[in-house]
Amino acid sequence: xxxxxxxxxxxxxxxxxxxxxxxxxxxxxxxxxxxxxxDLTDSTVMRGLREELGIGVITAVPGAPRGIEAKVRVADLxxxxxxxxxxxxx
Amino acid sequence: xxxxxxxxxxxxxxEISVEEVKADLVAGSADAVKRGKVxxxxxxxxxxxxxxxxxxxxxxxxxxxxxxxxxxxxxVNTLCSAQLSSGVGLPLSRESAIRVFERAxxxxxxxxxxxxxxxxxxxxxxxxxxxxxxxVLLTTIVPIFYGAMPNFGLYARPDGPFPNPxxxxxxxxIAEAREAQLxxxxxxxxxxxxxxxxxxxxxxxxxxxxxxxxxxxxxxxxTLQAVEELAATTDLAVEVGMAAExxxxxxxxxxxxxxxxxxxxxHQQVKVVEETGAHIFxxxxxxxxGKSVPWNVARAVTLVKECSRVxxxxxxxxxxxxxxxxxxxxVPPSDCLTRASAAMVEIGRVDGL
Numbered sequence: 001x002x003x004x005x006x007x008x009x010x011x012x013x014x015x016x017x018x019x020x021x022x023x024x025x026x027x028x029x030x031x032x033x034x035x036x037x038x039d040l041t042d043s044t045v046m047r048g049l050r051e052e053l054g055i056g057v058i059t060a061v062p063g064a065p066r067g068i069e070a071k072v073r074v075a076d077l078x079x080x081x082x083x084x085x086x087x088x089x090x
Numbered sequence: 091x092x093x094x095x096x097x098x099x100x101x102x103x104x105e106i107s108v109e110e111v112k113a114d115l116v117a118g119s120a121d122a123v124k125r126g127k128v129x130x131x132x133x134x135x136x137x138x139x140x141x142x143x144x145x146x147x148x149x150x151x152x153x154x155x156x157x158x159x160x161x162x163x164x165x166v167n168t169l170c171s172a173q174l175s176s177g178v179g180l181p182l183s184r185e186s187a188i189r190v191f192e193r194a195x196x197x198x199x200x201x202x203x204x205x206x207x208x209x210x211x212x213x214x215x216x217x218x219x220x221x222x223x224x225x226v227l228l229t230t231i232v233p234i235f236y237g238a239m240p241n242f243g244l245y246a247r248p249d250g251p252f253p254n255p256x257x258x259x260x261x262x263x264i265a266e267a268r269e270a271q272l273x274x275x276x277x278x279x280x281x282x283x284x285x286x287x288x289x290x291x292x293x294x295x296x297x298x299x300x301x302x303x304x305x306x307x308x309x310x311x312x313t314l315q316a317v318e319e320l321a322a323t324t325d326l327a328v329e330v331g332m333a334a335e336x337x338x339x340x341x342x343x344x345x346x347x348x349x350x351x352x353x354x355x356x357h358q359q360v361k362v363v364e365e366t367g368a369h370i371f372x373x374x375x376x377x378x379x380g381k382s383v384p385w386n387v388a389r390a391v392t393l394v395k396e397c398s399r400v401x402x403x404x405x406x407x408x409x410x411x412x413x414x415x416x417x418x419x420x421v422p423p424s425d426c427l428t429r430a431s432a433a434m435v436e437i438g439r440v441d442g443l
Binding site for chain 1: 157198295296326369
C-alpha cells in the first residue's frame with residue numbers, strides 16, 4: 001500500500017492492533033482521515049494530508065515529525081495503542 | 091497460433107499457446123481441489139487469470155483501491171546478507187537498511203531480525219537484538235516486528251542436544267523419535283517465548299514466526315503454544331507464517347486443542363492459528379518447478395482463496411521465491427511475481443502479502 005508514502009502503515013496498524021480484515025481496516029482509516037478508499041493509496045492526496053496531521057511524510061522535510069514523534073500522533077489519530085510509546089510514559 | 095510468453099516454476103521462460111495456458115490454469119486449480127479438498131475456481135476467475143497471463147506487459151498490478159498491506163520476513167537480509175538469503179550484500183547497518191525499506195521502498199511494515207534468522211541462535215545475543223530494535227523503534231514510523239524462525243532442526247543432534255528423529259525413524263524407533271520431538275518442542279517453545287518477551291519489553295509492535303512447521307507437526311505445536319501464551323500475556327501482535335502448504339506428520343499424533351496437526355492445509359491451519367489469539371496468518375503454497383507458472387498460480391490462489399474465506403483474522407499470503415505461484419529461483423522474475431501477487435489479491439482475497 002505504499003507505507004508512509006500513502007497510508008500503508010496506518011492500515012497495517014489496524015490489522016495488528018485490532019485484527020481487522022483489509023476492507024474493515026481501510027474503511028476505519030479512511031473514516032479517520034476523512035478520505036475515500038481510493039485516496040488511501042493516492043500519494044498526491046496523502047503527501048499533503050500526512051504533513052498537515054504530523055504523522056510523517058516520505059520526504060525529508062526539516063521539522064516534520066518523524067520516528068517516535070510521528071507515532072504519538074498516529075496513535076492519537078487512530079485511537080490505538082502503539083507498544084513502544086508506553087516507554088515514554090505518555 | 092497465438093503464443094504467450096510465460097515461465098516454468100523453475101523460472102525459465104517458455105512460449106506456450108493460449109489453449110495450453112488455459113489448460114494449465116484449469117489443471118492447477120483442479121490439483122488444489124483434489125489435494126486440499128477446497129472448492130474450484132469459478133469460470134470468471136479462470137478468465138481473469140487467462141487475461142493476466144495473456145497481457146504482454148511485463149509488470150502487472152491491481153485496480154486502484156485494491157492494494158494490500160505488505161509484511162516482510164527475513165528482515166533486511168535482502169539488502170545486507172549474502173546469497174544464502176538471496177541478499178545483495180550491501181554494507182549497511184540493520185538500522186540504516188530498515189530506514190531504506192521505510193522511506194525508499196515504501197514498505198508498510200518492517201522487521202528487525204538477525205542474519206542467522208532463527209530463535210535458537212538469537213537467544214544468547216538477545217541483548218544485541220533488543221538494542222537494535224529499540225533504535226529502530228525510535229526512528230521509524232511504520233510498525234516494526236521482530237522476526238525469526240522456530241527452525242526445529244537446530245534442536246536435534248548434531249546442532250542441538252536431543253536425539254535426531256531423522257536418525258531414529260529409519261531405524262524403526264518411532265516411539266523414541268516422537269519422544270525426541272516433544273522434548274525438542276519444549277526447548278524450542280521456551281526459546282521463542284524468551285526472545286519474544288524481551289522484544290515485548292522493548293516495545294516491538296509484533297513478532298513474526300517465519301517458516302512455521304518447517305519440520306512438521308511437533309514444530310507447529312511448539313509455535314502454537316508459544317503464540318497462545320504471547321497473545322494472552324503481552325502487547326505483541328503475532329504473525330504466523332508457514333513453511334509449507336500442508337503440515338508434515340513427522341510425529342503424526344500431536345494435537346492442538348483436539349485438532350490433529352499432521353496433514354492440515356491452509357484453510358485448516360488458519361483455524362488452529364486463530365485459536366491461539368494470533369493476529370495475522372501467512373499461508374504458503376509451494377511451487378512445483380516442473381509445472382508452468384500459470385499452473386502454479388492457479389493452484390496457489392485456489393488454496394488461498396478458501397483460506398481467506400474461512401478466516402477471521404487478516405491473511406498475508408506468502409508470495410516470493412518458490413511460494414505463492416512464484417518460480418523457485420534465486421532472483422524471482424518480476425513478470426511472474428507481479429502476476430502472482432495480483433492474482434492473490436483479486437482472487438485469493440488476501441488482506442496482505
